[in-house]
Amino acid sequence: MTSKTPTPSEHLPGHGLPEQHLREERIGSEDIYGGNFIRLKRDTVRLPDGHIATREYVVHPGAVVVVPMLDDGRIVMERQYRYPVQQVMTEFPAGKLDAGEDPLVCGQRELIEETGYSAREWAKAGIMHLAVGYSDEIIHIYFARGLTLGDRQLDQGEFVDVITARPDEIMAWCRDGTISDAKSLSCTLWLQNVLSGAWSLDWKPTKEGGGAAPSVA
């Protein structure tokens, strides 16, 4: 259908713009697939013009990604084979939330499990929505510093290489396609602006006995 020529409007700040003419209303919901890993839902929705449509999407528990900064300025990253894209990807450490898990605790757990590092300080940067067209996944972005290397504890069937890289190397890899994972590109936007001083972080010390501390046998 042809619609009126849009007039790009001067933008009101943040979420202050009207939304009602864009919103879709749920009128039904069914589980259509529950696999080992992926859960799929199909909802029936009423569109802004009153028409009915269906929306299929992945139901995801949410995740955390961590930008771990070593004292010498290098950044800890991972290389992991990602079957859906049939490639080894270079990524920031990340993992799914356990049921009811606090995102910070998840970040601390995943960092030590996958890389062996625990951190003296953590900062919440922000969040991202990974695949808004077909997934409800939200990823919490954390920075970690004051890193100490211990033993890692990969899950059964996990194969992950840990690497370190200078920020300028990471920028070059984002540009040349060596890093193409969207959550890692998004984290690099944060990294660049945190390192330049444009975006500040609110660092907090890791709590004594918190999820990040390796347990003593």
Next chain:
Amino acid sequence: MTSKTPTPSEHLPGHGLPEQHLREERIGSEDIYGGNFIRLKRDTVRLPDGHIATREYVVHPGAVVVVPMLDDGRIVMERQYRYPVQQVMTEFPAGKLDAGEDPLVCGQRELIEETGYSAREWAKAGIMHLAVGYSDEIIHIYFARGLTLGDRQLDQGEFVDVITARPDEIMAWCRDGTISDAKSLSCTLWLQNVLSGAWSLDWKPTKEGGGAAPSVA
């Protein structure tokens, strides 16, 4: 399982690192869901250690996202309700590839359909993989400039607001969470580095009669 403490290695450039110890080999594949929008596959794979596992993932046709730059320095973005995350999202214009469609032609088509803009020049920036854990989606990133506003042609059932914003506004929105869409955060990494001159683009004029030109009745 407990594994050896990793030694973060000095990084060889780009894709020069060994990968064989990370790769998973397909030994079977089945279609498990084919909906109106989402196609799901479940493959059986052999892990690097010889164990067998399953991998479920969304099969996606691929997509294009466009960073459209107006002559006055403002950027064209969209606001659209994204049902899976139950929010109106602020995003760069994007759309799925039609079967066999060239990504550039798709970008030109989507830009004019959704925003009404056609561009005199286009540049391919790079690619991203959107959700490497459970989707094969690849998104081609383009920049467009020399924009002219015509009529847009939204698909039936599409409700999209077009807005324009200054780059500094976009940066502030990425920081404060107003922009949280991962593909748009990734594009903002490109935008920031293109505007600073750190990353150059290879601009090409739009072909006469190309997919971008509005048809004359």
